Amino acid sequence: MALQPASKADYGAASLGLNVTRDLAAFLARFRYADLPEAAIHEARRSVLDWIGCALAGCRHPTLDRLLPVLEALSGKPQASVFGRGLRLGLLEAALANGQAGHVLDYDDTHMGGVVLHASSPILAAVLALAERDGCDGRTLICAMVAGFEAGVRAGQSAPDHHDGGWHLTGTLGSIAAGAACAKLLALDAQQTAYALGIAATQAAGMQQHRGTMCKSFHAGKAASNGVLAALLAQGGFDSSQETIEGKRGFARIYSRTAMPEAVLDRLGERWEITRNGHKPYACGVVLHPILDAMVALGERRALAPADIAKVEARVHEMAVRITGLGDPATGLQSKFSIYHAAAVAYLDRAAAVAQFTDARAAAPDVLALRGKIEVTVDPDFAKDEAAAVVVTASGERTVAHIPHASGTVANPMSDGAIENKFFANTTQTVGAERARQIAAMIWKLDKLDDVRDLIKLCG
């Protein structure tokens, strides 16, 4: 029996001597609109436009028809709008609903900085709920968005194995992003912001297990709601650990097998994470986008009927198979996780928008006929945004397409015009062409907007 003397420093939540969370919080509380480069401001405009389009397209999804009656029964104080539904709920419920609507079509923006975070769904669903209650100008909204991107993406960089561990980052990092964004909108001080980060991070959840179910987009909504609650509690004097990200039992260490907490502070104030945001030309996970570019290109070159095709040889990065390798999707939600379905509809329809991932399209005879002929191989030399496809006819004729960088990535971004076209396609049916044009015009001048509630009124 060897007795071991105890150290008094060995406290459950002991400090490791880093100041990562406090330094991040101080930065978030301190920066001003005038500090932002034009690239960050313009990307905020693009992201608001794209995200509101996604939310207005998603708001009538069957998932929302299940969610909203439950939230209505719970919510008594109408404080914020559910976009496109003519409905107002409490702040937490509206944030949840809009976050879910923004993500349900898998069409919302995706960060390209090594962290697979769909940041705008949790961030904007959260801050727009608060903005509707309190009012704020466009520049305050832009600062809040920027703060959310910084906190969410950088927390993700502190936890390199976070995605591989099975987490859905839009739930986990989304909570932190939404909490930071709301803290900025509420103009919390550095200490309160550190607490808001702590309260947000300790609600962070969402498993990849739920891909293809209603829970996937619920993660985005819940993250938004968690963020609103975190910032309001911090404003109300609620505290948390000061070392939420870097502590011994903090975010980086418990949500990842390796931890790099100091990465949070890397080039803070120089590299603005929002400038590395990407947008989706297709309504499914970004890992599918390069092969969809290839299939659309092949379909546009020569549209064969499935019966005339012997096989399609698809070559992709391994993630496209690992995340979206489902062979026989039965529903629209599941079809977003099937490279076979997605490649088939992209060829047949020369598109992979909302209409290509419905229950009906997942069961359509032409799609089933073609998806059975698609053979997928992993090319270990391919980058994540790279793919190639060959259509082989019955007579053995081969047509080839190779995509070095998928559209919508930082290397091959969607133009402002393409984002605006996507917005109109997403919104015209819900709000009408005239109101869609008004919304777009207002967002392109977001930094000049005196009261964000004018924008929200058009979206309600």
Next chain:
Amino acid sequence: MALQPASKADYGAASLGLNVTRDLAAFLARFRYADLPEAAIHEARRSVLDWIGCALAGCRHPTLDRLLPVLEALSGKPQASVFGRGLRLGLLEAALANGQAGHVLDYDDTHMGGVVLHASSPILAAVLALAERDGCDGRTLICAMVAGFEAGVRAGQSAPDHHDGGWHLTGTLGSIAAGAACAKLLALDAQQTAYALGIAATQAAGMQQHRGTMCKSFHAGKAASNGVLAALLAQGGFDSSQETIEGKRGFARIYSRTAMPEAVLDRLGERWEITRNGHKPYACGVVLHPILDAMVALGERRALAPADIAKVEARVHEMAVRITGLGDPATGLQSKFSIYHAAAVAYLDRAAAVAQFTDARAAAPDVLALRGKIEVTVDPDFAKDEAAAVVVTASGERTVAHIPHASGTVANPMSDGAIENKFFANTTQTVGAERARQIAAMIWKLDKLDDVRDLIKLCG
């Protein structure tokens, strides 16, 4: 370049061929009050009594004074009572507040089945909110509690490294427990119950990093709120993965480095987890209880002033140091994580109840004088519920106490009378002696109660 052919089975959320979550859900939906052994029913009575006492003692804690104004501003529809505050909030807000109040004093029950879960705070805060809205009899409440214990504890058993990984199990497992309990209260069918487990688990969060801050008890409240939302969504037709616990990217695998999903089903229906619940004679973590038994015994034997004591030699299990090794607690909340503070007050006051863990007592001169003389060593041969202490006087006289099994454990349980005495001590100040007696009498006959709202009325 070696191309790798992809398997169509390699779907992100692929099945592993187990039916753990579905089988658990089917069991939870199926069992009836008549299936329960008397030991489970009686432990439900004891747990309700003890927990309501903790909530009524905790409801005036400063943490609640920060929480409640924020929740009141968010909540518009008064549906459920915040115990002891004369306040009604929405279901989610009331569940959050009562869950936090039940746990804030670290005085609530602790499961003794290898999973450190304070189950009643999330479970009862959740189901009592629903019971107040809908009404139900005492037997339905007991069944809901039993279901919550089964799901929460068994999910924990599927993830053996979950606690060591840094998670606060009352937040994580508490969400699952609360979701299962609410599903049972709402009489959801097997399929809906599986979804409720999925929606609850995908909100599961809470880091140990926040020990000693307001977030620790927030985890219990948030778990309760998550569980209510999960069950209501499942009732409303919301879906989730069917393999939430055992799936490739499910609970057991992402919340733990080793996974034993099949443990969930071990002796299901034979071993009722609620029968292994423990109760706290002291208002702090169970890892401290054996040394507190020793210090109380020493203080009762001979109460020396700190000046007359040369040193105290404390020997404990390593967890007591790892979790509660803080040397210099500055606040009442922190003092619960200081074996030095706790051992000192237990000796001086012959108690370690709520009054021993206040900001004032953490700064009291007699406590500071004695805690500086306490030397802690880890004894690798000690069980978790074992400790020894020696008080050494200035003249070298040694008084020894050895505790083989701490009070409040399964091996040395608190008697019904001791639990009732703790309840009266916890509640008399908040609700008065007469009402406290009425509440206790009603809970001892919980299985005969026609409408749980009669009980809730007495606690509001």
